[in-house]
Amino acid sequence: xxxxxxxxxxxxxxxxxxxxxxxxxxxxxxxxxxxxxxxxxxxxxxxxxxxxxxxxxxxxxxxxxxxxxxxxxxxxxxxxxxxxxxxxxxxxxxxxxxxxxxxxxxxxxx
Amino acid sequence: xxxxxxxxxxxxxxxxxxxxxxxxxxxxxxxxxxxxxxxxxxxxxxxxxxxxxxxxxxxxxxxxxxxxxxxxxxxxxxxxxxxxxxxxxxxxxxxxxxxxxxxxxxxxxxxxxxxx
Numbered sequence: 001x002x003x004x005x006x007x008x009x010x011x012x013x014x015x016x017x018x019x020x021x022x023x024x025x026x027x028x029x030x031x032x033x034x035x036x037x038x039x040x041x042x043x044x045x046x047x048x049x050x051x052x053x054x055x056x057x058x059x060x061x062x063x064x065x066x067x068x069x070x071x072x073x074x075x076x077x078x079x080x081x082x083x084x085x086x087x088x089x090x091x092x093x094x095x096x097x098x099x100x101x102x103x104x105x106x107x108x109x110x
Numbered sequence: 111x112x113x114x115x116x117x118x119x120x121x122x123x124x125x126x127x128x129x130x131x132x133x134x135x136x137x138x139x140x141x142x143x144x145x146x147x148x149x150x151x152x153x154x155x156x157x158x159x160x161x162x163x164x165x166x167x168x169x170x171x172x173x174x175x176x177x178x179x180x181x182x183x184x185x186x187x188x189x190x191x192x193x194x195x196x197x198x199x200x201x202x203x204x205x206x207x208x209x210x211x212x213x214x215x216x217x218x219x220x221x222x223x224x225x226x
Contacts, residue, residue, distance in 0.1 A: 035212035044205055044219055045155065046181075050212030088155055090213060097169050099157040099213060108188065 004028060004089050006102035015109045016079050020105045022072040022089030027102060029091050034072035035066055037088045039104075045088060048074070076107075084109045112136035112215050118202030119220030122196055130191040130220050139187040140164070143209040144190050146180060149219075150202040157203070161189060174200075180203050186189045 005023040012018040022034055033052035037045040046089045049055050049065040052072065072089055089102040124156040132144070146158040159170045159180040168180050179192040189206060203219040 006120075045213075045214060046216070047214055050214070054211070056214065086117040090155070098160070098171065099147075101155045101157065103146075104154045 003100050004034070004091060005089075006101035006105045007108045008103065011108040011110055012079055015048070017106060018076045018079060018083075020074045020076075020087050020089075020107070022074075022102050024070050024072070024073060024089075024091055026070060027095040028069040028070070028093050029067060029072050030055075031094050032092050033067050034065070034089045034091045035103075036063075036074045037090060039086045039088065041085075048087075049109065061101075079109045081109055083107060094096055112171075112208070114208060114217035116204065116206055116217045116220035119204065119222050121225065122225045123226050124196060124198055124224055125194055126224075127192070127194045128196060128222060129193070130204055130206075130222070132189045132191075132217055134165065134187045134189070134206075137208070140184050141145045144182065144189045145209060145213060146204055147206060147207055147213065147216075148190075148202045148204045150199075153202070159191065160209070166186075193222070196222075197222050198226075200224050 016104050033051040036048045039045045048063050052067045053065045066073050086104045088104045093100045113135045116132045140163045145160040148158050161168045161180045165182045177195045182189040201224050205219045206217045207213040208215040
């Protein structure tokens with residue numbers, strides 16, 4: 001099944017800003033936007049934002065999402081050690097009637 | 111508190127069957143589509159299947175279509191994934207998730223290992 005494209009890894013220094021990208025198409029990101037999930041090793045994914053920049057309660061304002069055309073982005077400001085994790089984008093694929101995911105980006109905080 | 115608890119994972123041989131369950135609590139179960147998503151060891155997330163609130167409409171990823179069947183019992187606030195003709199490549203953690211604008215809440219996952 002079709003998926004979304006994410007860079008495999010991103011590294012940034014402590015307290016800096018990281019921007020993660022996710023490329024889809026008009027059936028996915030370009031249609032209803034993307035959601036972002038954070039997953040720490042050995043734990044289930046946790047929703048960070050949905051429909052581009054809606055944050056569930058309890059999610060830090062340091063996490064913000066946006067979309068431009070078929071590309072979604074997640075920006076994390078003031079990087080903390082606990083932000084080191086895998087980040088996945090997801091979107092509803094209207095042509096497949098299914099959710100699709102990116103391959104995930106491993107964020108390393110130096 | 112919204113909670114999803116999976117059960118039923120285990121070790122099986124190729125060609126065998128297994129049924130996963132996911133019990134939900136803390137929300138109006140019938141109002142939500144539910145999904146199964148799996149993650150092979152060291153790999154990313156892959157959507158497996160979904161079911162609507164009434165349990166009438168289902169859809170499956172191509173890799174499991176014809177082998178997996180998703181169902182729900184709204185009286186028990188539980189969804190199921192019947193997995194038949196299991197293959198080595200079906201090995202992974204299976205998460206159930208609640209949809210509310212996105213895949214909002216995730217269970218802790220159930221480990222399925224298919225190996226001879």
